[in-house]
Amino acid sequence: MRNAEATKEKILEAAMAEFSAYGIAGARVDRIAKMAKCNKNMIYIYFENKEQLFSTVLEMHLTRVYEEFAFTPEDLPGYAARVFDFMMANPDLMRLMTWFTLEQKTEQLDQRKEAHNRKIAELAKAQEAGHIGTDFSPAFLLTSIMVLATAWMPTNPFGPSIDPASSGKTDELREAIMRAVGRLAGEPASTENR
Amino acid sequence: MRNAEATKEKILEAAMAEFSAYGIAGARVDRIAKMAKCNKNMIYIYFENKEQLFSTVLEMHLTRVYEEFAFTPEDLPGYAARVFDFMMANPDLMRLMTWFTLEQKTEQLDQRKEAHNRKIAELAKAQEAGHIGTDFSPAFLLTSIMVLATAWMPTNPFGPSIDPASSGKTDELREAIMRAVGRLAGEPASTENR
DNA sequence: GTTTACTAACTAACTGGTTAGTTCATAATA
DNA sequence: TATTATGAACTAACCAGTTAGTTAGTAAAC
Incomplete structure (x- = not known):
């Protein structure tokens, strides 16, 4: 054949x-x-x-992610939940990205950086429009969200490898992540800060 | 010689x-x-x-960390800040831990797991005593804190490698991390949940 | 105090298995 | 027949681990 x-x-x-x-x-x-x-x-x-x-392998998979994955600045807990679900279903991709970061191949990051900057701009707009809180900078928020959404991947030294009890509790984790993201990005108007 | x-x-x-x-x-x-x-x-x-x-190298460095590093369940933002400062000063250790996790050498995690469980127990006590909020489980809180405190290490695919602007802003980052941890671990009594 | 015997610290060269990358003959297809 | 896909065998470099031997320190014997 x-x-x-x-x-x-x-x-x-x-x-x-x-x-x-x-x-x-x-x-x-x-x-x-x-x-x-x-x-x-x-x-x-x-x-x-x-x-x-x-x-080639990395680029292929990342392109797929960027094409399929909608970023929703007005619903960040939902975005975190989708990142969480996607990564749980594709742990290999997370591993690939981590290897890549460790082996510091500086080339080929342009695609990711562009996507990152686009998201930051959208977050800034959402903050201006009052859809999300302004207590944290867009860049800080985005990294925090990604990090929380991927914290229970097997690549994280502080994740399941050290806390095996977490495996299997997918639903509880997703729910808690959404609440946590809500706390960070929540509307500041509805709470009594200061 | x-x-x-x-x-x-x-x-x-x-x-x-x-x-x-x-x-x-x-x-x-x-x-x-x-x-x-x-x-x-x-x-x-x-x-x-x-x-x-x-x-040997990994064990040596981890032992040093566990001996020198106090966990303060009643001051989690402060703990996060100290983890942040320590890791920023010792990026090699973070890399070592990440390699180790990726290469999944299952041996020799006992030390870390023990320390982890001890912290979780302390967090549970702090929750019972009302020092910190109870909205998140101790295990979730701990992993979240560690992940936020180490998010801007060069090992994180969603950290400085993709967001170079963050490098150099150490003080702002530490401050934001402390606030974020405060949001997650803050006293629930003072806010209106439900 | 100096020779001798012994041992711990160290070195250079080697070995054998592994691994990225190549060559070339053959088989399928158009 | 010309082109393209395929696979077996090959090569050169690499690399973890070994071996056989040297040097420096030390302490007992004389």
């Missing part, structure tokens, strides 16, 4: 599994080839080298 | 730098030996093998 596209697809899938499990340095090209049931050479023909393959 | 203790010390120091930079898989024993200005064989004499060396 000759099918270049299908082979590429299988390689990308296997590479995702391998890289998310072992990182760039720990990943083995032979293992990827074996898992994809293709010859190692195909990997070098289709994807230059190991690093290029990693970049 | 012959000095076993000094040599061990130099190896541990070099290993810390190497492992935090490259992780276990990416670290090179030759590089550690060169950095420590000792012969590679000394590493194998003093520390069995590469993994053992990693474990």
